[in-house]
Amino acid sequence: MIDMRVDICGVKWKNPVAAAAGTFVAAESGKYYDPNLPGAVTTKGVSLAPWPGNPTPRVAETYGGMLNAVGLENPGVDAYISGELKYLKERGVTVIANVAGHSADEYCAVVRKLSETDVDMLELNVSCPNVAAGGMAFGVDRNAVGELTGRVRKLTDKPVIVKLSPNVTDICDIAAAAEDAGADAVSLINTLVGMRIDIRSGKPVLANVTGGLSGPAVKPVAVAMVYRVAKRVRIPVIGMGGIMTGADAMEFLLAGASAVEVGTAALLDPNALPRIIEELDVCVAGRSAAQIHGSKTGWG
Amino acid sequence: MTVGGLKENGIRRAEIIEHIPLASQVFQLKLHAPDVAAVAVPGQFVNVYLNDAAMLLPRPIGVADATDAQVTLIYAVAGRGTELLSRYASGTCVRLLGPNGNGYNLGAIGAHALLIGGGLGVPPLLFAAKRIRERGGARITAVLGYKDEPYCLRGMKLFCDSVYGISERAAPVSELSARASGTEAAGSEPKCDGKTGNVMDLLTSTEVGEELDAGNATVLSCGPAPMLRAVARWAQMRGIRAQVSLEERMGCGYGACVCCTCAVKPREEPAGGREASADETAGRTDLNGGIGGRFESEGERRGLVRRKVCTDGPVFQSDEIVWGDD
Structure with a gap:
């Protein structure tokens, strides 16, 4: 095993692979692998009050991917702090808390509470396509992203990652707005808005009508966006979108990502993260840091 | 490891x-x-x-x-x-x-096991019938409904004391019902009764009613949601405990994606109850905590307590579930 340690905004990860939000649950994922194995784990989006999520069905299969419209069902930040977060920190896991809200005030209230905990990093979810207010409504507006990031920046010393939506005209503008407002890193991409219709019933498959598309089908879109954003901003870029193998993760690093998050692959195989870390180990063997982070050394 | x-x-x-x-x-x-x-x-x-x-x-x-x-x-x-x-x-x-997931609690079954299945809900009950027979001590009645052709009837007859089958269309019900007792069950041919309908028609029929030992019965049920809801109501009216296996569209099937949750009633806190440890609460989608553990209204409270069908279920006690039109 070669040394794959990375420093993301001052937080040491033992390797550049993290679990993505909404695909890791300590009590369940931990049955399959040690949560200390990934560089970090991002916990499911957490809001101030408990959210019940969307009606079911919340999931549908697509060619090489899946749609989900869970709608950020979560027990609220207080239950999160005394449950999931406590459990993971007692085991020494590097934890990124994914933060959700219906309004800027709600995001800020969650950040305030999390700032008083030993959580390692915060990821502002301004990109969930499955909630009526908040989420992507912020992430598609560069002013809203800038204002929210700026407010959060003043509230906390924790590193702040802004998770970006691909459902925008130019993701680079949004990334730059986050950087200018003080974000320590950006992560991308959240899911692409998608929809399936059951031709027998003539109705949408998802109760929420639309959902977020993820999985290997979105990977080329994600790699291109990571490549463009990494050229635009100076802060670290955390890449994600359809990573199924170590070679996929390597593509993101070559596109300019400092680290990656793995989501859908873990839903399809509970042991995907340990496998991808092992495979990435083989991919990076013999390469220098400059060779690994290709776009930083300049293509195109 | x-x-x-x-x-x-x-x-x-x-x-x-x-x-x-x-x-x-x-x-x-x-x-x-x-x-x-x-x-x-x-x-x-x-x-x-x-x-x-x-x-x-x-x-x-x-x-x-x-x-x-x-x-x-x-x-x-x-x-x-x-x-x-x-x-x-x-x-x-x-x-x-x-x-x-969690299976049926066969240890909770009394003297009469009543297996109520609809369509693809029948196969899991076939496995249950086999294991209940192996454990012994309970009379087993199966009440099974199908859209068209029946299946698993022969297997059911091996393990159950009585098997009632019914179909909504196509297959004549005369082919379905097999009523026998003891060792005769294995070899007996299905008995004709010539009706069509659904599980609830059978369940409320005189024959099943005569067999029912309500005081000692436990219902195990699996099938489509409307059937389970009707079975839950039927059991509740008779004071019979029912374990129901829910079906929901799943993503991962192991508890990580939170796609398949269902609404359940909040559990009453035991008097002088202790706080759950972080180990017990980690990763659970129990939304019963709320802010300060309180909700504005009972409706809000009920809607906010959710469980994952894949890992908390798929088998639940029927009186835990908040059914669609409750």
């Missing part, structure tokens, strides 16, 4: 031993899966992954039998994925994860 913290309970490969049609669009799949067969209990399911990179999600299928290193699954073709699965021949390997 192996080196590196990878646990040895993930996806494994399983060879198809036998794959036969049971009825129109309904198939029985026997897999060589010793690890799964050794531990599976009735009511649990396995994730079956297709050998196709375009169809990534697992198909969760209830266990219909587990014996001698073999796991039997019975499923219907419901879309492209199960259609592809139905074409896999013996000798093909598929990937499996499981067994998943």
